[in-house]
Amino acid sequence: MSGDLALTLVWRHGFGGLAGYFDALAEGRILGSRCPECGRTTVPPRGICPVDGAAMAGVALPPTGVVVSVTTGATSRLLGAGVQPFGLVRVTGSDTCLLTRLAMDEGPGDAVVLEPQGAVAHPSQRLVFRRQA
Amino acid sequence: MGPVILGGSQVPFRRYKDGSGFRDWVGLAVAGALADAQVDRREIDAVVVASETDFLSMQVSPGPLLLDDIGMAGVPVVRVEAGGGSGGAALRMAVMHVLSGLARRVLVIGFDQAASHLDAETVRAVYGLSFDADLEGWAGATATMLYALSLQDHMQRFGTTMAEMALVSVKNHGNARANPWAHAPMAVTVAEVLASPMVSTPYRRLDCSLISDGAAALVLAHPDACGRLDRPVTRITGSGCATDAMRLGDRARPGVFEGKRRAAQVAYRMAGITDPIAQIDVAEVYDSYTGAEVQGIEALLLAPEGGAAARLRDGVFGPQGALPVNLSGGLIGQGGVPGATGLAQAIAVSRLLEGRYHAGLQGGREFRRGVIDCHGGLATVNMTHVLERVEG
Numbered sequence: 143m144s145g146d147l148a149l150t151l152v153w154r155h156g157f158g159g160l161a162g163y164f165d166a167l168a169e170g171r172i173l174g175s176r177c178p179e180c181g182r183t184t185v186p187p188r189g190i191c192p193v194d195g196a197a198m199a200g201v202a203l204p205p206t207g208v209v210v211s212v213t214t215g216a217t218s219r220l221l222g223a224g225v226q227p228f229g230l231v232r233v234t235g236s237d238t239c240l241l242t243r244l245a246m247d248e249g250p251g252d253a254v255v256l257e258p259q260g261a262v263a264h265p266s267q268r269l270v271f272r273r274q275a
Numbered sequence: 276m277g278p279v280i281l282g283g284s285q286v287p288f289r290r291y292k293d294g295s296g297f298r299d300w301v302g303l304a305v306a307g308a309l310a311d312a313q314v315d316r317r318e319i320d321a322v323v324v325a326s327e328t329d330f331l332s333m334q335v336s337p338g339p340l341l342l343d344d345i346g347m348a349g350v351p352v353v354r355v356e357a358g359g360g361s362g363g364a365a366l367r368m369a370v371m372h373v374l375s376g377l378a379r380r381v382l383v384i385g386f387d388q389a390a391s392h393l394d395a396e397t398v399r400a401v402y403g404l405s406f407d408a409d410l411e412g413w414a415g416a417t418a419t420m421l422y423a424l425s426l427q428d429h430m431q432r433f434g435t436t437m438a439e440m441a442l443v444s445v446k447n448h449g450n451a452r453a454n455p456w457a458h459a460p461m462a463v464t465v466a467e468v469l470a471s472p473m474v475s476t477p478y479r480r481l482d483c484s485l486i487s488d489g490a491a492a493l494v495l496a497h498p499d500a501c502g503r504l505d506r507p508v509t510r511i512t513g514s515g516c517a518t519d520a521m522r523l524g525d526r527a528r529p530g531v532f533e534g535k536r537r538a539a540q541v542a543y544r545m546a547g548i549t550d551p552i553a554q555i556d557v558a559e560v561y562d563s564y565t566g567a568e569v570q571g572i573e574a575l576l577l578a579p580e581g582g583a584a585a586r587l588r589d590g591v592f593g594p595q596g597a598l599p600v601n602l603s604g605g606l607i608g609q610g611g612v613p614g615a616t617g618l619a620q621a622i623a624v625s626r627l628l629e630g631r632y633h634a635g636l637q638g639g640r641e642f643r644r645g646v647i648d649c650h651g652g653l654a655t656v657n658m659t660h661v662l663e664r665v666e667g
Contacts, residue, residue: 160410192520211424211431213420213427213476215417215420215423215474215475215476216417216474217416219397220403220415221415228414230523239529241410241414263413266409266411266414267413
């Protein structure tokens with residue numbers, strides 16, 4: 143015997159330390175963090191440097207970068223149906239890469255610029271990079 | 276002196292459509308494990324339960340429920356999870372129980388109802404949350420996307436190709452043909468793998484492991500609490516666990532499983548292994564994707580960095596090779612049950628060491644030492660165990 147059970151869950155989710163990063167994305171800005179000890183710069187921002195454990199300071203970075211790699215496939219239903227490209231982008235001035243949705247057919251080596259999206263189910267979905275004109 | 280695997284069993288990994296559920300599968304696996312171990316359930320003094328997430332079972336705190344089901348209420352139980360490596364984490368927890376003196380005989384149970392419970396799109400969304408949920412999962416990325424980006428770095432860094440990755444699919448689906456517990460036994464060719472539908476570039480459907488339903492269980496004992504067994508048994512001589520940066524973009528070399536390498540080094544050091552290629556005879560490697568097996572073999576130091584694909588081409592990791600990898604079929608062939616995979620690996624390798632695995636896979640060969648490896652996330656939390664045969 144088997145049957146379908148349905149349960150709808152609605153979370154009241156706090157974004158904590160990521161709130162500023164997500165707010166900045168909505169305005170087309172990128173916030174990162176920089177370690178005062180080793181100078182390592184990361185995006186998204188983080189509180190503790192993974193290299194030496196020092197407290198990192200917030201830093202504004204340009205909303206530009208270069209595509210490192212791209213994969214195109216069916217996205218999670220959390221974003222909505224459809225096949226879309228995601229990739230790793232090295233944001234200008236950052237020592238790390240950012241996993242991001244890409245606008246269309248960007249490829250490795252392309253210079254890209256942040257094109258923030260509105261009306262999203264989760265603020266991380268604002269993050270989209272498009273090839274620079 | 277490491278703990279001894281007295282015995283173990285599993286149900287076939289499948290997509291069960293017969294109305295059965297994880298409580299049924301656990302009951303069968305436990306009964307089989309106790310019988311194989313020649314142990315009465317009253318001789319068990321601790322239980323470790325693994326399952327990946329309650330999203331899959333819709334049963335919060337399954338440990339005491341399962342103990343009640345199998346007539347073991349009253350026995351201490353702890354539940355562990357580490358994504359797809361949950362079974363390996365449970366095995367490590369059982370090792371800790373025995374080595375610490377907390378327990379003499381530990382029953383380890385792993386299960387998940389991963390295939391038949393939720394539709395595929397929902398499972399894809401849930402698994403996306405096993406990465407950084409706020410920054411990756413909710414953004415819409417999937418596990419396959421992240422593995423694909425990792426593999427691209429490996430391909431660029433070492434010149435590996437998808438035709439080489441396809442050899443993993445051919446091998447593991449092929450091995451599964453001799454494994455009655457396997458979910459996906461198939462005779463496939465490299466051309467068929469390369470022509471299968473695209474999932475997330477460059478990964479195609481036949482590069483991806485299946486998500487399966489099932490359960491596995493085994494009994495671990497202190498060497499002084501083994502009783503008399505009429506066959507060789509297996510001892511766990513090394514256990515390692517290590518983590519990597521959570522987000523792929525934070526890793527200096529996204530295609531190299533650095534956390535897995537660290538876990539292996541810990542396990543090898545504990546087991547006294549100084550030359551894994553020469554000293555390991557057989558391995559079960561976490562092949563959630565074809566590329567993950569290649570990346571995993573290298574991280575486990577069973578091939579030089581960038582050198583696993585060439586050895587794969589040469590048949591080194593095939594069923595008749597010098598170092599068979601995933602004789603069970605692995606996740607690609609046997610199926611992937613996150614809570615049970617690590618235990619199924621232990622069952623496969625322990626039986627291979629004891630000379631009593633499925634006949635078509637044992638093939639009359641003798642193995643002395645094996646390694647099992649599983650992980651959660653993108654090789655983010657890694658568990659490595661070294662197993663060795665001891666005479667009964």
